[in-house]
Amino acid sequence: MHRTASSLDRALSGHELLRTDFRVPQLATTDLSGASVSETVSRGKHLLTRIADGDDRWTLHTHLKMEGSWRVYAADQRWNRPAHQARVVLVTADRQAVGFSLGIVELLPTADEDSVVGHLGPDLLGPDWDEAEALRRLLAEPDRPVTQALLDQTNLAGIGNMYAAELCFVSGVHPLTPVGEVAGLTRMVRRAKQMLEHNSERATQSTTGNLREPMWVYRRDQAPCRRCRTPIRVDMTGTAGRERATYWCPNCQPRG
Numbered sequence: 001m002h003r004t005a006s007s008l009d010r011a012l013s014g015h016e017l018l019r020t021d022f023r024v025p026q027l028a029t030t031d032l033s034g035a036s037v038s039e040t041v042s043r044g045k046h047l048l049t050r051i052a053d054g055d056d057r058w059t060l061h062t063h064l065k066m067e068g069s070w071r072v073y074a075a076d077q078r079w080n081r082p083a084h085q086a087r088v089v090l091v092t093a094d095r096q097a098v099g100f101s102l103g104i105v106e107l108l109p110t111a112d113e114d115s116v117v118g119h120l121g122p123d124l125l126g127p128d129w130d131e132a133e134a135l136r137r138l139l140a141e142p143d144r145p146v147t148q149a150l151l152d153q154t155n156l157a158g159i160g161n162m163y164a165a166e167l168c169f170v171s172g173v174h175p176l177t178p179v180g181e182v183a184g185l186t187r188m189v190r191r192a193k194q195m196l197e198h199n200s201e202r203a204t205q206s207t208t209g210n211l212r213e214p215m216w217v218y219r220r221d222q223a224p225c226r227r228c229r230t231p232i233r234v235d236m237t238g239t240a241g242r243e244r245a246t247y248w249c250p251n252c253q254p255r256g
């Protein structure tokens with residue numbers, strides 16, 4: 001998400017929109033040509049593209065959900081996804097940014113952004129990252145398994161299932177340990193931020209630093225642990241209806 005945000009940011013920020021096309025019913029008559037894009041930031045999985053139209057400040061709020069993507073093309077380049085999937089087209093003098101199959105497309109005054117993303121906890125990669133607040137939220141329910149607490153975007157935004165698994169491994173923490181009993185929680189959160197920062201600009205994600213063996217435990221069930229050769233375990237955890245595959249090494253991450 002941060003990569004999408006930064007590629008949109010690089011492509012559009014500071015540029016005037018020569019043409020806009022919103023192919024969703026509620027914005028069918030919206031035209032922001034002549035406005036200029038200030039920036040695109042991500043909050044969790046939400047993308048916020050801020051646009052100045054005269055004295056008005058608008059935020060285009062998009063969310064990729066499952067199938068969506070934003071692609072940036074040169075002005076004369078053909079799209080590599082079907083045109084009927086396009087939901088938003090933003091055209092500057094030398095770029096076209098096209099949002100395909102987006103899950104959410106809405107335009108709101110920038111002052112109202114909190115109404116759509118205010119429920120999210122501090123963003124690990126955000127300019128307003130607040131470690132103390134993230135820790136406070138994580139520890140508000142001390143009995144919750146650490147994996148669930150880390151995945152809950154209202155605690156802190158940015159950790160997906162892969163990072164949660166990898167983070168527990170590098171911290172030597174069993175994924176079902178109650179979050180209140182994790183001794184090095186602050187260190188764990190700082191590691192999460194480092195992992196996300198390391199990967200935010202890379203095409204291939206890796207938590208090991210080795211691109212040929214990019215993961216410690218994630219999606220490695222039954223494969224030998226890279227540290228101790230014990231087979232990696234996987235189990236479905238989480239609340240009913242929202243179970244996630246959780247991976248861990250039973251030797252390196254003993255249950256406390």
Ligand SMILES: [Zn+2]
Pocket residue numbers: 225226227228229230249250251252253
């Ligand atoms: Zn191990």
